[in-house]
Amino acid sequence: MCRINLDVFNIFGKDFLNSIGITNNVLFSDLNAVDEVWKKAKTNVFTYPERGDDNLWQSLEEMPTYVAVEAKTLDTKFRPNAKANMDLAFPVRVRENEDRSLENFRCTERVRQQASGALKPKTLQQLRSRLRSMYDIHGVHKREDKFIYINRDFAKKQPLKLLDVNGENMCFFDATLPDPERRSLNASLVAIMDAHNISLTKSFDSKKEGIQHCVTALHFSTYNRMHMDGSEAPSGAYPFATAHYEAHGDEFHLNYSQLSPYMARELKENTPLYNSFLESCTDIFNWVSETVLLNCPDEVESLELVLEELPVSGSSPFHPWASLVVNFKVITRAHRDYHDNNLCGVLALGNFVGGELVLYEQGLVIPLQSGDLVIFPSHRTTHFNLHAVGSRASFVFTTDQELDSWALNNNGFDGSIIMNGAN
Numbered sequence: 001m002c003r004i005n006l007d008v009f010n011i012f013g014k015d016f017l018n019s020i021g022i023t024n025n026v027l028f029s030d031l032n033a034v035d036e037v038w039k040k041a042k043t044n045v046f047t048y049p050e051r052g053d054d055n056l057w058q059s060l061e062e063m064p065t066y067v068a069v070e071a072k073t074l075d076t077k078f079r080p081n082a083k084a085n086m087d088l089a090f091p092v093r094v095r096e097n098e099d100r101s102l103e104n105f106r107c108t109e110r111v112r113q114q115a116s117g118a119l120k121p122k123t124l125q126q127l128r129s130r131l132r133s134m135y136d137i138h139g140v141h142k143r144e145d146k147f148i149y150i151n152r153d154f155a156k157k158q159p160l161k162l163l164d165v166n167g168e169n170m171c172f173f174d175a176t177l178p179d180p181e182r183r184s185l186n187a188s189l190v191a192i193m194d195a196h197n198i199s200l201t202k203s204f205d206s207k208k209e210g211i212q213h214c215v216t217a218l219h220f221s222t223y224n225r226m227h228m229d230g231s232e233a234p235s236g237a238y239p240f241a242t243a244h245y246e247a248h249g250d251e252f253h254l255n256y257s258q259l260s261p262y263m264a265r266e267l268k269e270n271t272p273l274y275n276s277f278l279e280s281c282t283d284i285f286n287w288v289s290e291t292v293l294l295n296c297p298d299e300v301e302s303l304e305l306v307l308e309e310l311p312v313s314g315s316s317p318f319h320p321w322a323s324l325v326v327n328f329k330v331i332t333r334a335h336r337d338y339h340d341n342n343l344c345g346v347l348a349l350g351n352f353v354g355g356e357l358v359l360y361e362q363g364l365v366i367p368l369q370s371g372d373l374v375i376f377p378s379h380r381t382t383h384f385n386l387h388a389v390g391s392r393a394s395f396v397f398t399t400d401q402e403l404d405s406w407a408l409n410n411n412g413f414d415g416s417i418i419m420n421g422a423n
């Protein structure tokens, strides 16, 4: 991506600035120098927010650069397919069932306590040896109340990639992003929220809020879930003829919207906000994409196969994933993201203390700070956050597992002349 260094001569014109006594050109990224210009070139058009918030106002001596770094890998004996690792470890939270939700909350609280006392290996060597004795001969976490905390320092110069017994990624942790890039990311988030008059970046204390704590999520997603299945339709059938009737009060409509992959309603209803994220966060999305491409090439390949088959665009701004979820005030309770395909990526955002991500079956506690990235198999890993104080948000990169069915045979409509014509 090309960045343009904006300077004051360029914007106001040299003649005008000379006429008010400014003879030196300066870059807008040099905030102190540009303040002098603002003092002389008073304008009624706009006033900028007060200086003082370190995250918003920082002189940029250098433009941020986003470099993907290759990880160092550690082997483990964790076996994802062991029965104990596949079985449900927590009661699933169900919105309509308060008892189940309460049970889920209580279990999460109990395990949060255990995970808060995780062992903290000080060196990579210690981490290696702890991991060696962590899993039994079946590849299962031996003492489920004992967790290992991954020191952030281990992932600062080079990301850390932990492999399961099959040599597949069970947890990739990247804390390499330099501070100016992290500040720029948080500033973008605040600016986007500001521009759209949304106050979701306020501080919270999740422990105090307890069971009342509530996450707000924006799903900028492409789904194929609950798609219509054309495999039983007569070959060459007109796909619309197989659409179901959907009840809307007393009215019935044919539901054409799930014949092929479709955009989440939140994306359709918040297009300007979505565009702001695309425009302001391109650098970070590219960095995430390059990082996962460099470090998880096999998984990227399988996710790309899905992207390539997406109708219309055949690509995604969140490559190699099809969707972005933006979470605000986010501290999750124990859950698995059953709809996710393969790996998901979580990038923490904001100013907060705590909020570590716990991967339950693996027995790992990841101290994610703003700008840190974790990539793990979210569909088969129970995960949750420890409590946090401050403003915590996150980007979650995912692909709907059901998109496989579109990539495979157009949801069973591959015999349809109409669908193939449209593809």
Ligand SMILES: O=C(O)CCC(=O)C(=O)O
Binding pocket: 325, 327, 330, 332, 337, 346, 348, 357, 368, 383, 385, 393, 394, 396
């Ligand atoms: O914000 C996080 O650390 C985790 C978010 C998450 O797991 C989710 O949105 O499914």
Ligand SMILES: [Fe+2]
Binding pocket: 332, 335, 336, 337, 378, 383
């Ligand atoms: Fe999740």
